[in-house]
Amino acid sequence: MLVRIGIAAEWWGVSASTVRRWEKEKRVRPDCRTRGGHRRYSLARILGKNEKKRKRVVLRYVRVSATKQKKELVNQRQKIESYAEERGWQLKKIFADIASGMNDQRKGLQRLLNAIATQQPYAVVCTYEDRVARFGTRVIKHYYQTFNTKLVAIHQPLNQSTEGKLVEDMIALVTSFAGRLHRQRRGK
Numbered sequence: 001m002l003v004r005i006g007i008a009a010e011w012w013g014v015s016a017s018t019v020r021r022w023e024k025e026k027r028v029r030p031d032c033r034t035r036g037g038h039r040r041y042s043l044a045r046i047l048g049k050n051e052k053k054r055k056r057v058v059l060r061y062v063r064v065s066a067t068k069q070k071k072e073l074v075n076q077r078q079k080i081e082s083y084a085e086e087r088g089w090q091l092k093k094i095f096a097d098i099a100s101g102m103n104d105q106r107k108g109l110q111r112l113l114n115a116i117a118t119q120q121p122y123a124v125v126c127t128y129e130d131r132v133a134r135f136g137t138r139v140i141k142h143y144y145q146t147f148n149t150k151l152v153a154i155h156q157p158l159n160q161s162t163e164g165k166l167v168e169d170m171i172a173l174v175t176s177f178a179g180r181l182h183r184q185r186r187g188k
Contacts, residue, residue: 002031002040011046013119056090057121058152061112063097063131065179070098076127083154084125092121101134102176109133116147123150134172 009016022028023039030039062076073096084091093115097108109132112124124144129137132151144151 001043003043003046005030005039005041008039008041008046010118056088057092057119058084058089059092059112059115059119059121059124060084060094061096061108061124061126061132062094063099063101063106063108063126065098065100067098073098076131079127079154080125089122089125092119100176100179101130101132101172104133104136113143116144116149120147121149123152125152125154127154129153129156130168130172134176135169 005016005019009019012019019028019039023030031042031045032040034040060077060080062073062080064070064072064076077094081091095108095112095115097106099106115121116124124132126132129151131153132140137151141151
């Protein structure tokens with residue numbers, strides 16, 4: 001499949017004028033030109049070049065539930081950085097939130113999802129899956145897979161039984177609602 005220069009530039013993470021300059025420098029050649037002289041690039045070739053670059057790029061996500069836990073954000077960042085450094089991954093950007101895991105309107109999470117769609121990194125690294133979301137992680141994982149991106153939770157057990165997952169979900173639910181109840185009482 002052949003695509004126009006704007007799409008090729010977007011996949012490479014540059015502007016169309018940069019792709020034109022690369023052509024003048026003989027770094028990139030279009031696969032063909034239309035009758036009107038417009039450049040067309042092979043999507044398979046673009047994805048191949050992007051794949052080499054993408055394998056190194058990793059985004060980070062950290063989250064805590066309350067402002068009292070800001071120190072934990074720093075700890076999460078450090079753990080993620082050392083984990084990625086051991087694997088030779090290139091850390092691009094960090095997305096952070098101070099909000100409940102049940103809140104799906106978190107600005108950091110929304111920006112992360114947009115970055116995955118545009119940059120298509122190799123992985124998103126967090127300390128635990130529940131940092132991304134308390135519930136609905138399957139939907140988020142599916143979204144990541146759509147863009148060929150992995151969700152890597154550093155401290156997540158690999159093979160957990162169905163009962164264990166159910167117990168964790170119940171504990172997360174009770175913890176979340178208990179926190180909400182305490183916040184409401186504090187406001188009165």
